[in-house]
Amino acid sequence: MTKWTPTHEAPEPLEGPVVPTIVGGTILWFVLFLVQLPFYGWFDDHGHAWWVWTCLAGAGLGLIGIWYVRGRHAAIKRDAAAAAQE
Numbered sequence: 001m002t003k004w005t006p007t008h009e010a011p012e013p014l015e016g017p018v019v020p021t022i023v024g025g026t027i028l029w030f031v032l033f034l035v036q037l038p039f040y041g042w043f044d045d046h047g048h049a050w051w052v053w054t055c056l057a058g059a060g061l062g063l064i065g066i067w068y069v070r071g072r073h074a075a076i077k078r079d080a081a082a083a084a085q086e
Helices: 018-045 049-085
Strands: none
Touching: 018 049
């Protein structure tokens, strides 16, 4: 049996507005947390308190994601500027 190898090159990865996307997602998670917070008693009575904490965890991880993608974006811009100067 022979190994399958692709006959064409892989396409370039898509680059979009990564930083605004992550910021928007983080805001959405935090808003969902705030909307559910007044109903915490109901969620807890029905065994769904994890929904509230999942939204808070999403917002917290989103903050880490914002830090990461901002650094990545800055590094890409620095590399492009260095390449343009050469």
